[in-house]
Amino acid sequence: MKSGLTIFSVKEEYHIAIVGATGAVGAELLRVLERRNFPVTTIRALASGKSAGRKVQFRNQPIIVEELSDHSFDNIDIAFFSAGGEISRKSVPIARKAGAIVIDNSSVFRMDPDVPLVIPEINGQDVKQHRGLIANPNCTTAVALMAIYPLHRAFGVRRVFAASYQAVSGSGQRAINELKEQIATAAEDRQSPAQIYPHPIAFNVLPHVDVFLESGYTKEEMKMQNEGRKIMHLPEFLASVTCVRVPVYRAHSVAVSAEFEKKVSVEQAREVLAKAPGLELVDEPQKNRYPMPLNVAGKDNCEVGRVRLDCALANGLALWVSGDQLLKGAALNAVQIAELL
Numbered sequence: 001m002k003s004g005l006t007i008f009s010v011k012e013e014y015h016i017a018i019v020g021a022t023g024a025v026g027a028e029l030l031r032v033l034e035r036r037n038f039p040v041t042t043i044r045a046l047a048s049g050k051s052a053g054r055k056v057q058f059r060n061q062p063i064i065v066e067e068l069s070d071h072s073f074d075n076i077d078i079a080f081f082s083a084g085g086e087i088s089r090k091s092v093p094i095a096r097k098a099g100a101i102v103i104d105n106s107s108v109f110r111m112d113p114d115v116p117l118v119i120p121e122i123n124g125q126d127v128k129q130h131r132g133l134i135a136n137p138n139c140t141t142a143v144a145l146m147a148i149y150p151l152h153r154a155f156g157v158r159r160v161f162a163a164s165y166q167a168v169s170g171s172g173q174r175a176i177n178e179l180k181e182q183i184a185t186a187a188e189d190r191q192s193p194a195q196i197y198p199h200p201i202a203f204n205v206l207p208h209v210d211v212f213l214e215s216g217y218t219k220e221e222m223k224m225q226n227e228g229r230k231i232m233h234l235p236e237f238l239a240s241v242t243c244v245r246v247p248v249y250r251a252h253s254v255a256v257s258a259e260f261e262k263k264v265s266v267e268q269a270r271e272v273l274a275k276a277p278g279l280e281l282v283d284e285p286q287k288n289r290y291p292m293p294l295n296v297a298g299k300d301n302c303e304v305g306r307v308r309l310d311c312a313l314a315n316g317l318a319l320w321v322s323g324d325q326l327l328k329g330a331a332l333n334a335v336q337i338a339e340l341l
């Protein structure tokens, strides 16, 4: 047995590499591949040199983490990338050249016209156009579109106004540790320094996700419009978004006000949302039932609720979506793409 390469039973078919296997998304990718019984023959766990030799688990077997190198993709069929944009920019071309099909979680290739950007429930057919690389969408965009797209099919969406409530796991394992540390030290009346974020995240909300652009929006905020246009094949789609980081460990939520071409009703909207794939309608406000991060964390389906006529828009609906961004916004969506292949 080669280091870091574990051989599994003969009925399975694909040689898989995970770049960033020790990270928040990478760990989830291993779990999702296992849980969905993806046909894996071998799995290669890749990370930086500092994690080489560590072990991750797949199907109760330890897999030794290898340092990413130019030879990491020899004999690999499918490579999942979740190690950040810089690594994707450098190593995705190497993986493609070695013959692997790449599913990339970074934002580097998402808007490249030659690269399909796919949410299987929305534009799964776009996978057919791939040339060895498929991009996974932004996590907040993915969660929001799971509810916006079915409504678009029914009523024709024109524009949305949205605010996100994004969990710290969206910034990776180190941000999870930072929130834990800040909560623990606050309990002892001490303060631990902010390292990942520019300000403390415990007991705070930061209207700042990703870098600021000249327009005043952040890069993250523009992803819903840019990626939404590409995924929904809707070049006129408009989205004005404020992205907010909140002290939640896992699962993003988005408050959406959407304006449609056609007249909308709450009953019709609920009917459409209840039938949408990958989505559950949780909308009984009188019983205090609505989507919440604690309820969707670890769940494949996103949840939508608080559906009401938007009082400030013509043909508008206001709604609230929550979804586990490590799953639908990253690992689950990536594995669903691999399943389409």
Ligand SMILES: NC(=O)c1ccc[n+]([C@@H]2O[C@H](COP(=O)([O-])OP(=O)(O)OC[C@H]3O[C@@H](n4cnc5c(N)ncnc54)[C@H](OP(=O)(O)O)[C@@H]3O)[C@@H](O)[C@H]2O)c1
Binding pocket: 019, 020, 021, 022, 023, 024, 025, 026, 046, 047, 048, 049, 050, 051, 052, 068, 081, 082, 083, 084, 085, 087, 105, 106, 107, 137, 138, 139, 169, 170, 171, 172, 173, 174, 325, 326, 329, 330
């Ligand atoms: N977190 C989310 O909800 C989410 C959602 C959608 C997309 N994404 C995207 O997914 C990617 C990973 O995010 P994450 O949250 O999982 O981050 P993370 O927890 O910080 O993990 C980063 C991973 O990248 C590896 N890495 C870092 N430098 C490397 C190098 N030089 N060579 C090889 N591997 C290296 C790390 O390995 P070491 O252990 O060796 O440092 C680790 O496995 C990012 O592009 C992010 O934008 C994240």
